[in-house]
Amino acid sequence: MxxxxxxxxxxxxxxxxxxxxxxxxxxxxxxxxxxxxxxxxxxxxxxxxxxxxxxxxxxxxxxxxxxxxxxxxxxxxxxxxxxxxxxxxxxxxxxxxxxxxxxxxxxxxxxxxxxxxxxxxxxxxxxxxxxxxxxxxxxxxxxxxxxIREDMPFDRAALIGCSTTTGVGAVFHTAGVEPGSSVAVIGCGGVGLAAINGAAIAGAGQIIAVDMVDSKLELAKALGATHTINAGKSDAIGEVMEITRGGCDYTFEAIGLKATAEQAFKMLGSGGTATIIGMIPVGTMIELHGVDFLAEKKIQGSNMGSNRFRVDMPRFIDFYLSGKLHxxxxxxxxxxxxxxxxxxxxxxxxxxxxxxxxxx
Amino acid sequence: MSRVEIESEVTGNVWKIEVKIGDKVETEDVLMILESMKMEIPVEAACAGTVVELLVKEEDVVEEDQVVAIIET
CATH class of the missing domain: 3.90.180.10 (Medium-chain alcohol dehydrogenases, catalytic domain)
Structure with a gap:
C-alpha cells in the first residue's frame, strides 16, 4: 500500500x-x-x-x-x-x-x-x-x-475523529460549560473552532473568539462566536475583560504556546477555569501569578476532549445531521x-x- | 572520561530498551522507547560514548527528568 x-x-x-x-x-x-x-x-x-x-x-x-x-x-x-x-x-x-x-x-x-x-x-x-x-x-x-451510521459523509466524519472531539469535548467534558456562561477561545484553527461550536451548543452566553487571522474570526462568528478579537491588532486580555466585565467563566487555549496559555489564565474572572487544549512543546514551562489562586481561578489540561468516543462520536454525528454541529x-x-x-x-x-x- | 546522565523528557512507561550495557553509541542513537499517552517517544543519546548504566527496565514507569541511563564519553 x-x-x-x-x-x-x-x-x-x-x-x-x-x-x-x-x-x-x-x-x-x-x-x-x-x-x-x-x-x-x-x-x-x-x-x-x-x-x-x-x-x-x-x-x-x-x-x-x-x-x-x-x-x-x-x-x-x-x-x-x-x-x-x-x-x-x-x-x-x-x-x-x-x-x-x-x-x-x-x-x-x-x-x-x-x-x-x-x-x-x-x-x-x-x-x-x-x-x-x-x-x-x-x-x-x-x-x-x-x-457510525452510513448516511454520514466520510470527510466530515473524519474531522470528528480528532478536531471536533478535542474541541467540543473540552467544552462538554473537560470544562463542563454551563448555559449562560462566558467563554473565550484563543486560536481558531480546527480545534478552536470546534470549541466555539461546542460552546454554542452548550448554550454559553458570551463566546469570544481570539485569533490573528480575520478570515478565521469570520468563520468563528458563523460557528457561534458572539464577539471576535484580532489579537494582532488589539489587547486581547483587556478586550475580554471589558466584554465580560471582569473576566470569563471559561477560557480555552487551542494553540499550544506558553504565551497564550498564560493569557487564557489572565482572561479568567473569579472562579473561572482555563482549559489548555493546545500541545505545548515538551520542556516548556508556563508561569502564573500565584495570587490569582486566591480568586479560585483554575487551570487544567484537556487531552482529546476527555472523550468517551464510542458514546461521543455518534452523538456528534447526530448534532451534525441535525444542523447543530458545523x-x-x-x-x-x-x-x-x-x-x-x-x-x-x-x-x-x-x-x-x-x-x-x-x-x- | 566523563559520565553523562541521560534523562527522560516525559513521564511514561519504558516500552523497549534498544541498547545494553557496554554498547557504543553515537549522538542521537535511540537508547530506549517510552510510551506516554499513546505516543512512542525515543530517549536518545546526548553524546557519543559507551552505555555504562541502564537505570530502568522494560515496563518501568519513569518520571519527567528522571535519569534513565549513563553514558561514559
Missing amino acids: KAAVLREQNKPLEIEEVQISKPGPREVMVRPVAAGVCHSDLHFMDGSYPYMLPTILGHESAGIVEEVGSDVTYVKKGDHVITCLSAFCGHCNKCLTGHLSLCQSPEVSRTADEQPRLHQNNQPIHQFLNLSSFAELMLIHEHALVK LDEMISKRIKLADVNDALNALKTGEDARHVIMFD
Whole structure:
C-alpha cells in the first residue's frame, strides 16, 4: 500500500510503498476513505514532540472495515467507522472510572516482540498514535474505532475523529460549560473552532473568539462566536475583560504556546477555569501569578476532549445531521495523499481551516 | 572520561530498551522507547560514548527528568 512516511524531522513526508500485517485476534483492518490533516501532525514533524521514526503520520480518519481479527465481534467487513487515537483497554483504573481517554495501557499496541503492524522490507515503521492514517490501509486495535451510521459523509466524519472531539469535548467534558456562561477561545484553527461550536451548543452566553487571522474570526462568528478579537491588532486580555466585565467563566487555549496559555489564565474572572487544549512543546514551562489562586481561578489540561468516543462520536454525528454541529465550513480543501505536504505547509501559514485527504 | 546522565523528557512507561550495557553509541542513537499517552517517544543519546548504566527496565514507569541511563564519553 502507499503511505506518507516521515523519515526525518522538518523534512517533507515521502510517499512510499509500505507493508501492513494481517489483523491479530483483536485487530481491525480499515480502508480509510478520508483523513484530516491536523496541526498536531506538524508538532511531530517539527520535533516539538519527539516520536520514533520512521513513522506514518495522520490520526483523524473515517473509513470502511476491510477485515477483522478472529476475536472481533463489534464490527464486521463493510461497516463504516471513525478511528480514534484514544484507544482504551477497557479494564484499567482510568477506563473503569470513566476516563477512557487517559488509558495508558500498552495492550492496544503490539508488543516489542511481535511483528510490527507496519513495516517496509522487514524494517519496522512505527505506527503513529496507534493509527497512522496517511495510508491506504490502517491496522488498529478494535478499541480504536467506533461504528457510525452510513448516511454520514466520510470527510466530515473524519474531522470528528480528532478536531471536533478535542474541541467540543473540552467544552462538554473537560470544562463542563454551563448555559449562560462566558467563554473565550484563543486560536481558531480546527480545534478552536470546534470549541466555539461546542460552546454554542452548550448554550454559553458570551463566546469570544481570539485569533490573528480575520478570515478565521469570520468563520468563528458563523460557528457561534458572539464577539471576535484580532489579537494582532488589539489587547486581547483587556478586550475580554471589558466584554465580560471582569473576566470569563471559561477560557480555552487551542494553540499550544506558553504565551497564550498564560493569557487564557489572565482572561479568567473569579472562579473561572482555563482549559489548555493546545500541545505545548515538551520542556516548556508556563508561569502564573500565584495570587490569582486566591480568586479560585483554575487551570487544567484537556487531552482529546476527555472523550468517551464510542458514546461521543455518534452523538456528534447526530448534532451534525441535525444542523447543530458545523463541519461543512471546516473543510477548506479536499486533496489526494500525494498532496499531503502542501496541506501541512498550508497549516503552517494558519490561513486554511483544514485539508482532508480523500482516498480513491 | 566523563559520565553523562541521560534523562527522560516525559513521564511514561519504558516500552523497549534498544541498547545494553557496554554498547557504543553515537549522538542521537535511540537508547530506549517510552510510551506516554499513546505516543512512542525515543530517549536518545546526548553524546557519543559507551552505555555504562541502564537505570530502568522494560515496563518501568519513569518520571519527567528522571535519569534513565549513563553514558561514559
